[in-house]
Amino acid sequence: MGKWVAGILAVLLLSVGAYAASNAAEKASRTAKPEIVIDRSKSGDKCVEETSFMRKNHMKLLMHQRDDTMHKGIRTEKHSLKNCVNCHASSKDNSVLGSDEHFCQGCHTYASVKLDCWECHASKPKQSASAPVAHPVPAPATQVGADRK
Amino acid sequence: MASITFREIEGSSPRYWFLLGFIALFAALGLGAAYYMEHHGHIVTGMNNSIVWGTPHVFAVFLIVAASGALNVASIASVFGKVMYKPLAPLSALLAFSLLMGGLTVLMLDLGRPDRLIVAMTYYNLKSVFAWNVVLYTGFFTIVAVYIWTMMEKKMNAYSKAAGMAAFIWRLILTTGTGSIFGFLVARDAYSSALLAPMFIILSFAYGLAVYLLVLMAAYTWSGRPLGDAVLKRLGKLLAVFVAASLYFVFVYHLTNLYFTKQHAVEHFILVSGGIYTTLFWVGQILIGGIVPLIILLNPALRASRGLLVAACLMIVFGGLAQMYVTIIGGQAFPLDIFPGWEEKSAFFDGVVHQYIPSLPELLLGLGGVAIALVMVTFGIKILRFMPDSLADAEIDPHAKT
Amino acid sequence: MNDNQPSHHSSNEVDEHRRHFIGASAALAGLTVAPGVVVYGLAHAKPDSEPVTNKVRWGLLVDATQCAEGCTDCVTACHTENAIQTGALETDPHWIRKVELKDMRTGRSQSLPVMCQHCEDAPCVDVCPTGASFKRADGIVLVDRHTCIGCRYCVMACPYKARSFIHETLTDQNPDVPRGKGCVESCTMCVHRVDRDQQPACVEACSQAGHNAIIFGDLNNPNSDIAKRVAGHPTSQLRADLALNPGVRYEGL
Numbered sequence: 175m176g177k178w179v180a181g182i183l184a185v186l187l188l189s190v191g192a193y194a195a196s197n198a199a200e201k202a203s204r205t206a207k208p209e210i211v212i213d214r215s216k217s218g219d220k221c222v223e224e225t226s227f228m229r230k231n232h233m234k235l236l237m238h239q240r241d242d243t244m245h246k247g248i249r250t251e252k253h254s255l256k257n258c259v260n261c262h263a264s265s266k267d268n269s270v271l272g273s274d275e276h277f278c279q280g281c282h283t284y285a286s287v288k289l290d291c292w293e294c295h296a297s298k299p300k301q302s303a304s305a306p307v308a309h310p311v312p313a314p315a316t317q318v319g320a321d322r323k
Numbered sequence: 324m325a326s327i328t329f330r331e332i333e334g335s336s337p338r339y340w341f342l343l344g345f346i347a348l349f350a351a352l353g354l355g356a357a358y359y360m361e362h363h364g365h366i367v368t369g370m371n372n373s374i375v376w377g378t379p380h381v382f383a384v385f386l387i388v389a390a391s392g393a394l395n396v397a398s399i400a401s402v403f404g405k406v407m408y409k410p411l412a413p414l415s416a417l418l419a420f421s422l423l424m425g426g427l428t429v430l431m432l433d434l435g436r437p438d439r440l441i442v443a444m445t446y447y448n449l450k451s452v453f454a455w456n457v458v459l460y461t462g463f464f465t466i467v468a469v470y471i472w473t474m475m476e477k478k479m480n481a482y483s484k485a486a487g488m489a490a491f492i493w494r495l496i497l498t499t500g501t502g503s504i505f506g507f508l509v510a511r512d513a514y515s516s517a518l519l520a521p522m523f524i525i526l527s528f529a530y531g532l533a534v535y536l537l538v539l540m541a542a543y544t545w546s547g548r549p550l551g552d553a554v555l556k557r558l559g560k561l562l563a564v565f566v567a568a569s570l571y572f573v574f575v576y577h578l579t580n581l582y583f584t585k586q587h588a589v590e591h592f593i594l595v596s597g598g599i600y601t602t603l604f605w606v607g608q609i610l611i612g613g614i615v616p617l618i619i620l621l622n623p624a625l626r627a628s629r630g631l632l633v634a635a636c637l638m639i640v641f642g643g644l645a646q647m648y649v650t651i652i653g654g655q656a657f658p659l660d661i662f663p664g665w666e667e668k669s670a671f672f673d674g675v676v677h678q679y680i681p682s683l684p685e686l687l688l689g690l691g692g693v694a695i696a697l698v699m700v701t702f703g704i705k706i707l708r709f710m711p712d713s714l715a716d717a718e719i720d721p722h723a724k725t
Numbered sequence: 726m727n728d729n730q731p732s733h734h735s736s737n738e739v740d741e742h743r744r745h746f747i748g749a750s751a752a753l754a755g756l757t758v759a760p761g762v763v764v765y766g767l768a769h770a771k772p773d774s775e776p777v778t779n780k781v782r783w784g785l786l787v788d789a790t791q792c793a794e795g796c797t798d799c800v801t802a803c804h805t806e807n808a809i810q811t812g813a814l815e816t817d818p819h820w821i822r823k824v825e826l827k828d829m830r831t832g833r834s835q836s837l838p839v840m841c842q843h844c845e846d847a848p849c850v851d852v853c854p855t856g857a858s859f860k861r862a863d864g865i866v867l868v869d870r871h872t873c874i875g876c877r878y879c880v881m882a883c884p885y886k887a888r889s890f891i892h893e894t895l896t897d898q899n900p901d902v903p904r905g906k907g908c909v910e911s912c913t914m915c916v917h918r919v920d921r922d923q924q925p926a927c928v929e930a931c932s933q934a935g936h937n938a939i940i941f942g943d944l945n946n947p948n949s950d951i952a953k954r955v956a957g958h959p960t961s962q963l964r965a966d967l968a969l970n971p972g973v974r975y976e977g978l
Contacts, residue, residue: 244869246776247861247920256900294870294905296898364893364906371815372889375877435875435890435907443874446855453854453878509967510848510884659886661839661963666827669839670800671819671886678815 208280213265221261222252232258236291255291260299271297327410328712329475332546334705342545346697353691356684357432365435368685373677374655379433381647382689385530386426386696387460387501388523389643391494392531394419394467396558398494401470401487407557407719410711411539416471416490417703418538418696419531420464425696427460429688452503459497466490475708498524505650512589513654518579522572526646529565532558533639538700540633542710551716552627559632563620566639570613573646592657592676593649600653603645612642652679771920782864782972783914784944785928786951786960787837790977791938794836797823799939802930803840806915808899818889820912821927835978838927838939841866841887841912842963842971849879849888849911858909864944864972865914873908880909884964887911914941914972944972 221228223235235253242248251257262277263270270278271292278297282289332339360367370377396415400408431437447454470490473483502523508514536558543550577594580586593604616635619625626632656677661667667674704710711718771777803821804811811817821840827833843866844850849858850866857873860866868879880888888911891904898904901917915925919941923929928941942951954960960974 240871242776244867244871245859245861247771247863247916248776249773249917249920251773259900293894294898294903294908296900296903298900300900361907365890366816366892371892372818372880373815373886375880375890435877435909436873439872439874442855442872446857446872448850448853448856450851451854451856451878452852453876457854504878507852508848508882510882510964655881659884661885662824662826664829665835666829667824668827669822669824670813671822672815673822673824673839673886 329708349694356687374679378681378685383429389530390422392527398491421696421699425692429692530643533636549715607645779862784972786940799927802926806926816892845970848882852882
């Protein structure tokens, strides 16, 4: 039994050491703070809340809105993810993802926090907000199926 | 009766490490397959929107059912006070714990979003049989762990009977829960039967004991410890009873369905026209998994051969996997009848038998679950005292005929 | 307990909402309104900030006698609206499909769309371990993809083959209709449109094609077209033997 305890301790000590070493290395080559340009012509001057508040709390607002919309059908625009994307999509390619210069991805890479929204949610605003009928039309069904076979 | 000494196996020979490495390789392949499936999505598996549960579930449910059955040996010792089974109990508990771990790992890694395991642990819909099972699995781990502790720690020995009783009751509830995952599905003809719960319990007795016997024989042979015929004879006879009872339940289940006119189509599918499912049912589940092992186990001359005993156990395991394949995949392959009396046709495969071909990643994931269970057992008997030094006839029962 | 127990939740919510609403409308109108009248008004004018209520039960009526064989406009409209790419593979998602029926004895043929039946006692909601499958107060059955773990037990439980599992990474989703790999999904009755007082895409397409074989409306509102039709004509439920009380009814089947 004794040698097992010793073994486990050794592994623990080694991993702590390795972690400390990697941390030191990381500090030396730390990711640069992202430079994110927000297109003011689209978004206006202000976010829906104070910037400092949003930096700290956007996830709470989104989570709250997420459950309200999903379960109760509350569809207020202000704190919705769609509203975020509408303002913060890059003026270059109309997306919040794609590189470290993009709004969501840039900051989340810097903060090293995994994004779990965009597997399902569209990272681009709706093509034409004024004409809700204009959705991207998928290719004819048979062709799509054949492509993927 | 001589006092039994439990001891760790030495486990320092190259052969031990080769064995451990060999099993661990399969565990690693399983994890790799899960990562591959997770990365690409289930499109790389044989599963589809009609057959949503595939080979991983065949292995997972088999392992979970066998886990509950593997605990039987310990239960017989603690609950029914059979002295002879006492030395066999700790290994039985370890095997039960490990098999459940292997099965649950497969089930978890097959999820569409395995990264959301925490959601499965924190959001409960109390009406869901699955949610009940999450509670049952957690409870099983806890109770079996406590049970092992009461058996191994001298000061706790007094509580071992109580812990054994709790484990026995819990495992019956657990397998009721497993069977009910299917039994409560009102939508599908092959399921929606209260009989599935008790049937799964009986099947678990057979599968669990077969796996236990295989592990017992392998561990004693490979570690060079004596294993007498008395133990094997007793367990072999018990296994025969379980296999016979399993066949009886399967018979009653199908007989009931054959009497109900509305069930005739699904019965015809499984028993006659289902292709691979029909073959697996008759040849795999009934012949290889039931009748042949029964002949071996009931015949004293055949049963005495260790080679044939091993073969019988392997056949029961194979039959168990075949049964799970027929139950889980065959049950889904038979189409839902949304419009009785009408012939149905649609772009979503209404009214036709659904196709499923197992893929390599699924198979590797399933085998990975088996490997995880075996790694735990192989390693467990090295670090803790699960196995008696000797199970020779003289140790077990001085009056046994040799 | 958590947020995903609509049954507990909604009743409080509803009462509160009703009080607010009655109070507000009475004050606005300056006269006493009979409670029944208020309820009718409620069905078609929900402010974005108000939760949905169980005063409404959204439903569909499929008139099989008007549904044209070979016409798949409703299916196409669904795919366009919800940005669904589908094809001939058994792994492809289907929220709505046209089923061609042939009577085994007489040979009579019929054609009709089948989608999620939005059951009152939905088996998918019962079996979902995390509560991700849920029924909104207004009767629409949905999957909360934030808590769906992709176990597919709901697909096993659904008697209508209404659910699909997403087998591969998706792109180009409609911002109003989030969808993604590893989760189960089904017809949402175009909940994002319904919440904006629009009709589901399939209903609109069917009416544009001149068939009017799918009617959408509030089954709880006796003055709605759908409730009148259901009250005045013989309609049936699919798998009525299961007693799930689906929100989708069929006429002429």
